[in-house]
């Protein structure tokens with residue numbers, strides 16, 4: 249389905265980004281994996297993407313570094329699909345949130361997306377590529393989940409960045425959408441489930457469909473947003489959260 253397309257995935261050495269890279273490759277795309285982790289710390293992740301018969305490149309790029317982002321984008325031949333996915337979470341109760349914690353979330357989760365998406369969009373416009381830009385938001389972008397204020401605020405910003413870009417880039421045929429995963433038993437939430445007992449206790453009560461999601465479910469939605477099937481879709485936030493963001497009943 250994505251044969252001949254080149255896809256860039258940020259945070260590609262992480263759990264969701266790696267699944268996205270794998271599923272894009274499985275569907276025929278050439279994949280450029282970016283992560284702040286050095287290549288020797290991501291070898292197994294690269295190998296899982298290489299298993300599919302497509303071209304795979306890995307680059308150590310910090311999405312906060314605008315000139316590194318611009319240089320790397322400029323060196324890509326054609327760019328059709330961008331998954332702006334790199335992100336962090338570091339829980340602190342609101343009264344204890346440090347300036348550093350607040351700034352880190354905004355710099356990586358929001359400004360990182362701005363850097364990658366603006367740079368990629370400029371290239372797509374210059375090349376006349378009617379590309380797809382897919383951002384990773386979160387179900388908590390509109391839900392005040394406890395102890396992660398900088399994270400939820402950064403993801404609320406990702407939603408508006410998505411819609412703003414969708415509006416302005418529609419002129420060029422570039423589609424911009426976001427996925428909003430719920431609680432996935434991997435990556436950031438996987439770590440919280442293992443390390444923060446109060447988080448696990450809250451999670452046990454909030455998923456109407458029962459279980460946390462999987463990276464594969466999220467990655468398949470990303471492929472859908474990159475596919476010809478969604479050519480009429482732009483400015484949408486596609487939520488995959490097992491019903492978490494529905495009104496909760498205490499039964």
Ligand SMILES: NC(=O)c1ccc[n+]([C@@H]2O[C@H](COP(=O)([O-])OP(=O)(O)OC[C@H]3O[C@@H](n4cnc5c(N)ncnc54)[C@H](O)[C@@H]3O)[C@@H](O)[C@H]2O)c1
Pocket residue numbers: 258259260261262263264265282283284285309310311312333334335336356360384385386387428429430431432433434435436437438
């Ligand atoms: N796991 C979940 O339940 C869940 C739920 C909703 C949204 N998300 C979102 O999914 C995305 C991926 O998270 P994940 O769960 O796979 O976590 P993860 O920690 O497994 O992956 C995140 C990756 O981003 C990379 N990264 C961090 N800072 C970076 C930077 N400055 N530049 C480039 N790369 C950087 C990390 O090295 C890591 O490999 C994030 O945006 C996260 O907010 C995750």
